[in-house]
Amino acid sequence: MMYNQIYKNLINNGYHIGKFEEFFNDLTGIKEDMFLYWTNHFRQTADEKEKWYCYRHNFIAQNSPHNYLNSNEYSGPVPTDEEFLQEIPYVRVDNRKDFVNQVIAGGGDIRTTQQWSRLQLENFEGAEAQKIRDMDTYFEDVIRKHTSLIYPELFDKKDTFRVATGYSLYEAGDFSEMHFDGINPGRACVIVFYLADPLTYHNDDGGELLIGQDIKTNNQQILEFNQSAVKCIPVYGNYVIMDFTKFNVGHSIELVKNKFKRFAIQSFVGP
Numbered sequence: 001m002m003y004n005q006i007y008k009n010l011i012n013n014g015y016h017i018g019k020f021e022e023f024f025n026d027l028t029g030i031k032e033d034m035f036l037y038w039t040n041h042f043r044q045t046a047d048e049k050e051k052w053y054c055y056r057h058n059f060i061a062q063n064s065p066h067n068y069l070n071s072n073e074y075s076g077p078v079p080t081d082e083e084f085l086q087e088i089p090y091v092r093v094d095n096r097k098d099f100v101n102q103v104i105a106g107g108g109d110i111r112t113t114q115q116w117s118r119l120q121l122e123n124f125e126g127a128e129a130q131k132i133r134d135m136d137t138y139f140e141d142v143i144r145k146h147t148s149l150i151y152p153e154l155f156d157k158k159d160t161f162r163v164a165t166g167y168s169l170y171e172a173g174d175f176s177e178m179h180f181d182g183i184n185p186g187r188a189c190v191i192v193f194y195l196a197d198p199l200t201y202h203n204d205d206g207g208e209l210l211i212g213q214d215i216k217t218n219n220q221q222i223l224e225f226n227q228s229a230v231k232c233i234p235v236y237g238n239y240v241i242m243d244f245t246k247f248n249v250g251h252s253i254e255l256v257k258n259k260f261k262r263f264a265i266q267s268f269v270g271p
Contacts, residue, residue: 003027003149006241010150010189014247015211017232017240020193028145035142038135039195039236043263045119045132046169052124053090053117053169059100060111062086068108076106090117114176116253119167140165143191143267150241151188154270161188161270170207170234170253170262178210178252187244188270195263198235205260207234211242211251234262 002022009016024032045052062084068074077099082088088096103110124132140163148158181190192209201207212229232240242249256262 006150007152010241010243011246014249015230015240015242017211017230017238020237020239022239023142023146027149028142030142030145034138038138039263041131041135042119042167042195042265043197043261045167046261046263049117049169050090052119054087054120055090055093055096055115055117056087057093057096057115058086058113060109060113065108068103068106068110071107074107076103076108087118113179114253116174116176117169117171119169121167136165139193139265140267143269147189147191147241147269151270154188157271163267163269165265165267168262168264168266170256170264171260172256172258174253174262175206175255176253178250180248180250181242181244187268189241189243189245190266190268192240192242192267193265194232194234194236194238195265196235196261198237201233201235201260202258205256205258206254207256207260207262208232208254209234209240209251210254211240211249234264 006016006018006022020032020035023030024035065079065083068076069078079099082092083096083099100110100112121132121136143163143165144158144161148154148161154161196207209232210229211232212226232238242251253262
């Protein structure tokens with residue numbers, strides 16, 4: 001049975017890379033036409049990024065800048081309260097990037113480790129708020145129906161287990177360095193749906209998810225994968241599950257390039 005094989009992949013490898021066809025079936029009752037409808041609604045939110053999105057921009061030393069401020073040779077800016085925030089309003093993106101560049105120019109030991117946009121559901125009002133809540137409810141229902149058929153411990157509480165869902169947009173220059181989310185028996189997995197239009201993606205557009213356990217540290221003390229990392233192309237039809245019960249697989253998101261818009265839904269699941 002398909003769901004048994006997915007579970008074996010998760011238990012044996014720590015991850016499963018699949019196709020949407022796996023949850024368009026009679027057991028879940030999920031229909032692709034409705035899935036496409038809400039996919040298009042999510043994509044349309046990118047038309048007003050300044051209104052609906054915030055920007056997650058993390059850098060080393062973000063919360064402890066004294067490693068460069070205390071240097072007599074440092075000549076860059078002193079961080080304001082805003083620079084300590086990992087998420088900033090979308091309209092402040094250029095200010096944050098300018099700050100990082102000025103710190104580097106002033107001799108500060110600083111490096112951006114991830115940057116991308118997050119849809120803020122709480123920013124919507126009135127009829128738009130109801131529509132975005134309906135979208136969120138729909139996708140969380142898809143997640144519950146699919147993952148409860150994979151994990152035996154979730155099946156009996158498929159209507160009540162915890163689902164924490166986020167909506168992300170990566171555009172040119174956005175990325176996430178290789179990192180770990182940690183083994184967490186209190187959660188079952190994270191599931192990620194990729195929703196970008198495949199017709200907008202080209203081989204050099206980046207944004208691929210890399211997953212693996214064969215990891216090294218380069219000469220800049222940055223974790224990176226050896227040649228054995230598995231790659232998932234971030235377009236509609238592909239999805240990934242990473243298990244938290246027994247594994248702590250490394251993963252990263254390659255630098256997005258050109259005009260590609262990388263839409264994804266990621267949800268931390270159960271139990």
